[in-house]
Amino acid sequence: MKKLTVSLAVLGAMLLGGCASQKPGYDYTAFRQARPRSILVVMPTNDSPDIKGATSVLARATVPLAEKGYYVFPVAVVDEMFRQNGLTGGHDIQSAPIRKVREIFGADAILYLHVEEYGTSYQILSSDTRVSVSGKLVDLKTGKTLWEGRAKHVDNGSNGGGGLIASLVSAVANQIIGSATDRGYQVAATADAQLFYYGDRGGVLMGPYHPDYQKDYQNDR
Template sequence: MKITKTITAVCIACLTLFVTGCQTTMAPAYDYTALNSEKPKSILVLPPTNNTVDVTATYSYLSTVSQPIAEKGYYVFPVSVIDSFLKENGLPTPAEMNAIPLDKISEHIGADAVLYVNITDWGQKYVLLSSKTVARGQLQLVSTKTGNLLWDAPFSFEQASDSGGNGLVGALVNAVVTQIIGSINDQTPQIARVANNIAFNQKNRGLLPGPYYVAPVKK
């Protein structure tokens, strides 16, 4: 009987620790006060700033971000048109574009909010017997009318190769094949799309639906 009581007490203690641990690590719900107050309808996405050595990161990522924003119910200004417009008006680099005053964006383009993107890690990495494809950075949605931060979130996803359980030779072959395929067909935009999907749609933290949101039809 004493042994049974002891086991029961240990189990309860372990369960309590587990629940407490879950509660302490669970991220709090995002504060949507500013977003709900301003209710933007249109979003301008500026070419991302790039803090990586991969020179393709800015425009590779830019090609992936319009769709998830539109699917959340916002009008997204065509990114290629905006990029060309800004370059034609004396702003040839993403750094210069990201420095445009918000009131000027509101006046000349008419966007309700600007999505700033900072890329911190990008591309396919090869380390001896393994490789991985990474897309990582930060999103910030800012009001052009007040300058308030309306929403922000990190985006992050990586996909690693494996040896397929074939030992050292299998790992070497897999690494070589992955590198050859990667040099022909860059997989990072696909990884970025997964990262975006997580960032924009995460529970209690994603971007709230906009005025043009249409719920997907359940099959």
């Protein structure tokens, strides 16, 4: 069931990306030159008022990156390693010298994530759950930025018709259910997948463990 949920999130991201307006493509020159094989995903920084935002976005990042053809270091192991070295939050971890990080983990690239919005909110006649996240992939050998992107996904639940009172009740109920069950965790799966597959100017290129590796290199401009 968990695998199915993630796959549906990836499919949803692909459909949403296909409907998005076209923007100038990302310049993947540095990405093509670096050819990363392994990615270290670290604890995101979090601007949302929900403390679960960082851990949820982090937990949902592994599968879509692995499906794109990269070896992704186990996020729980990585986070524990940083904790043992006195780094417990996203800001502290993302400030760590990349040379030292490479010495410890031996990864090719590191992914920095930032949570801009996360959680369920009530808005007059509607209640929605939204996750907005940005990411930056950095080469751990050179310190060069290989890719940057941003994505946002909003789930407004099942607010339907039925008049003003029904809409208000439905909105409040959706907010309570969304907050109690952390619907943001589910929405984060789609937001992360959308980020890595499409971003705002293009997603992460296919990695060496994907059958389409390097095929998208000719179509990234």
